[in-house]
């Protein structure tokens with residue numbers, strides 16, 4: 001027996017799974033699921049509403065394409081299911097009778113179909129594998145889904161990230177044999193339309209194919225450029241040129257197509273992989289395209305993309321913003337997405353280190369360089385960051401004397417460890433962060449002007465939370481990232497609005513702490529209401545005892561039956577008791 005098969009339990013063998021699904025079953029077990037589980041995790045309608053709002057591309061790109069497929073879909077007992085990138089079902093389309101039956105399987109908006117929620121299933125497993133996946137009948141991990149046949153594929157945004165999953169589901173006893181072809185065709189059309197819509201005031205497109213007849217169809221390869229820099233592509237082009245999301249913003253057209261001369265209107269191209277293509281260029285629209293999805297990204301996202309390009313180009317980035325607004329978080333994200341990700345992300349807090357240690361921390365020292373030094377010497381943060389990113393937090397607090405040495409290192413890209421005679425070459429991208437006004441520090445004479453220009457070749461300010469336009473959506477995102485949906489925890493609309501309106505002087509850090517507290521105090525399945533918020537956060541009109549009116553009313557309506565009252569409120573009995581206890585304490 002192969003070692004891989006030996007690792008599987010007998011129940012796995014009974015299902016005689018295709019190879020790719022064996023791993024998925026293993027993962028399903030590791031999530032703590034059993035085949036008999038009957039839970040159907042879902043999110044509250046407010047969260048569904050927000051998720052739909054965040055995924056406006058579905059209305060623009062998927063709905064028109066599915067409308068064209070309607071005749072094909074309605075003739076069979078089958079439905080199309082559209083989920084977001086977490087497996088949350090946002091829309092279903094297709095045969096009415098089967099739509100109705102599908103609800104029994106919870107294939108309806110608001111349900112979570114990621115693998116952690118429902119084990120092996122086409123949506124969740126396509127997300128896990130990042131490619132097309134088919135799951136038939138008993139291949140589903142949960143026995144309750146054995147009545148389904150599902151074929152699903154992820155949809156890739158032009159920036160290389162997964163946007164969601166398109167799934168075709170039928171009864172297991174009547175599978176559609178053309179399901180895989182139908183899904184692939186639909187996904188290909190969506191990705192093509194998405195990439196094509198990126199054409200904007202400053203972006204142009206290059207469409208390519210080996211076969212000139214294919215140009216202009218959804219099967220063509222589409223590359224998106226700003227000047228000569230590749231910004232994105234449809235998935236077909238990503239596969240053809242082995243492109244990854246990290247290369248977008250960093251790859252030059254001449255690297256992809258050496259010797260290309262677009263001015264000459266070239267229509268036959270040779271790529272760096274020596275393949276020949278027929279090409280068509282679509283030049284920037286003269287006027288701003290309001291329909292361009294790329295332009296719908298909010299200002300923050302656009303700033304982030306700029307910052308990524310800056311970091312990829314090795315230009316020093318300085319991030320400013322109030323405490324807790326996410327400066328280090330952004331720096332780490334940029335590292336993960338940048339061409340420097342193979343190297344280390346080395347963070348040093350210039351305010352937290354004693355002045356006499358910063359120099360040895362940054363530049364290292366040789367053995368015996370000073371009393372108390374490690375006998376082995378120390379390589380120093382600059383060299384640890386070689387090939388990666390050096391993140392200097394609170395740069396505004398760096399002592400003046402050290403600023404001079406840092407400036408030299410940044411100019412010469414060479415480090416001299418303490419006590420050493422020779423220098424060592426280093427190559428890293430520099431990101432600095434500060435909550436201070438560096439210009440004011442320069443005026444006060446406590447920060448070197450030449451260093452400011454060197455570390456702030458590009459400046460990005462993260463606004464404080466109170467200036468953000470879409471805090472509600474961000475709260476939902478954090479709530480999901482904290483794992484609340486796995487516990488069936490939802491936030492009611494009033495809570496989200498109340499939290500979004502707080503001034504949050506501690507910014508994201510403070511908001512996150514508050515969400516963590518709410519999660520820790522909640523019971524699984526709870527819906528968090530205003531009554532769960534601490535007094536100092538509540539708006540004045542909800543001052544007690546009015547804020548507990550909901551509980552009192554539910555208890556009265558349930559004639560004192562606490563289980564029934566809790567059910568009406570969508571909370572557990574223990575949460576109801578806890579709220580009443582809190583109320584009592586506040587009035588004692």
Ligand SMILES: Nc1ncnc2c1ncn2[C@@H]1O[C@H](COP(=O)(O)OP(=O)(O)OP(=O)(O)O)[C@@H](O)[C@H]1O
Nearest residue numbers: 321322323324325326327328329330435508509512
């Ligand atoms: N966009 C975000 N998404 C999720 N979590 C975030 C985001 N931004 C910040 N955080 C989280 O908020 C907390 C504070 O962020 P971070 O440490 O990056 O802030 P900062 O601006 O560097 O703070 P300080 O100036 O105090 O050093 C961290 O736990 C971080 O993971």
